[in-house]
Amino acid sequence: MTTETAVDPGTVRRSANVGPRRRGWIFHACMAPLTLLWVAPMVFVLAVAFRSFDDIAARGLGALPASFSLDGFSTALSEGAIGRALANSAVVTVIGVVATLFLASLAAFALSRHAIPFSRTILLTMLAGNLLPPQILLIPVSSITQSLGIYDSLFALIVVQVGFGLGFYTFVLHGFMRSIPNEVLEAAVVDGAGSARIYARIVLPLCRPALAALAALATTWIFNDLIWALTVLRTETKFPITVALLNLQGGFVSNWNVVASGAVLAAIPTAVVFFAFQKHFVSGLLVGANK
């Protein structure tokens, strides 16, 4: 019961609104410049994205915009193939998130609700895998995907993303599922429901807040991942947005408007996801906060 209320997004928002509506002028005097400082890089990137190359090259990167042009965007989309890269990222992210959460919820359900020998060891092993820095696994992952014959395919990237996300998501969901009162499940058993039915009809709906929070986090993590994509992909047409941006930056080194436009385009999906799932991000940060 306690967990239910803690992660209910509505509660979080309501309690935030309870705070003082009017704050002191000192607060505003301090926070306004800080906010400006925080926003400055984004404004800078936006300003650069809409300038023309000749303007930037002749007057410098830091100069006030003296031109307005969409050349950066059109070049980033055509030459840099940012559109194709976004589609690749979308495929990897959506399949990756859905598959990871599905598998993680199954694993968590089994580990938390069934008497599995060494369940604690299994869980801790899965989590321990997540504590390894990915850098030391780059070469093994690269050669394993090569020997499996899936190197340089989006499928390989999805498998890697799912594999590396699984431990953490299982751990979080495990904790969440353990807090579901036993009585609810026992009632279902009395009504004649099997394990699959309990999982699909009782546990998953109750885990919705946790799943939503994890989905929001996983989306940004997978979408923003660069290192695995670099490790398992080498063909330009399969690059997700992060690698494509790196490529764009390498190819258009001095064309800051193109690089900035690419960055703006790449940021749009994550921004959309963030605003759509805003509450879940907050609850995502609180997952496991009160155990």
Added chain:
Amino acid sequence: MSTTDLSRRRFLAGSAAIGLSGALGGCVGSGGSNDGGGGGGGESAGSSGPLTLQSSAADPQPKAALKAVVDTFDGPETTINTVAVENFRAQLPTYLTSENPPDVLTWYAGSVARDYASEGLLLDVSELWEGDGACAGFSDALRELSTTEDGTQIFVPTHYYWWGVFHRRSAFDQWGIQAPETWDDFLALCETLLGQGITPLTMGTGSTPWMSSGWFDYLNLRINGPEFHLALLSGEHSFDSAEVRAVMDEYAKLIPFIDPNGRSYSWQEAVTPLVQNKAAMYLVGAFFTESVPSDVVDDIDFFRVPIIDDSLPLAEEAPTDGYFAASRTDNPAGAKELMSHLAAPESQEVYVAKAGGAFLPTSTDVDTSGFSPMIQKGITLLEESDQLTQFFNRDSSDELQTTADTALTRFLDQPDQVDDILAQWQQAAEQVFQG
């Protein structure tokens, strides 16, 4: 509340549906392409399988130029796969050692290619250099650059460029100055410019610290000669020697003239002060014209780094680019066919014309009369030279370049620490040569 809930649920359901359809599409797509690349190329198709050209030419103009050249290739179907150069450099060993490597790759001639060849990773292309092969007519210098220790050729050079001190013609006219003839004139000119409040030299050593090797290479070539320079880079001389010390003494004279902001610039950003007439000169490769605004390109001119000791053979840096093939390619015959096409005079002509930067063709059969006056001047510059070198990293290795970057960027900040810097440089270099 219920409406927002409903819409969110619908949104989630929608994205899940998209996910599922994407999942199916993704599996089909990846499975199919994997079959095409892995299974199909090797056993069944034999020598007619499709080719992959892994290219580091990611800048828009060279990329388009390479595409134009490959489009006219009538051999096996070829896909160009472009990866930006920094990435390419890091991944190159992976490309070459993988089970199913790209067939042909762009890279540099000289010791870098030789290093890979000594590990057996490069395809022997000697037949292109014999009889009526595509490279048979290339100069002896190019042949030597493309040959390994055991006498086989593993590289196909297609274009090169020169280094020089670039400047804006209109700015020189405006300031009433002329390209200096001697080293003393050059230093005096820098002094005059500095007195007028103009930065004499721009140089971007921030994210591209290897730029600092440009002056090192040239001063070493001008003071100690090309023979010593190449021997130094192959580990036969010490960096902590009187000869290198003399180079650093001369380099130290330049430091007050170099734009201090350049320490945080990339080579591309260092072009801006030159274009804005805030800086007068830039020692850089001719490729830099790609980063010059289009209305200024015609105003760019250059001169040879002035001669210091005229008893030495006259050497210039002329980095050579081209192609090599992976020894594990499924289709060696096709790879050689593609490389022959890339090296053909017509292909080189198309590439040089479209690549934007000031590239020079390696084939002597290319008609150069249509090229811009600056390129003509570049050709003359190299023809007048007694010997051509590449660049620090290409004449040694990327590992040795790292030691140079560390030493030279520190030297730019603390020229008075030169003894300590050279001693540490030698130590680091010894580790590279031993390892």
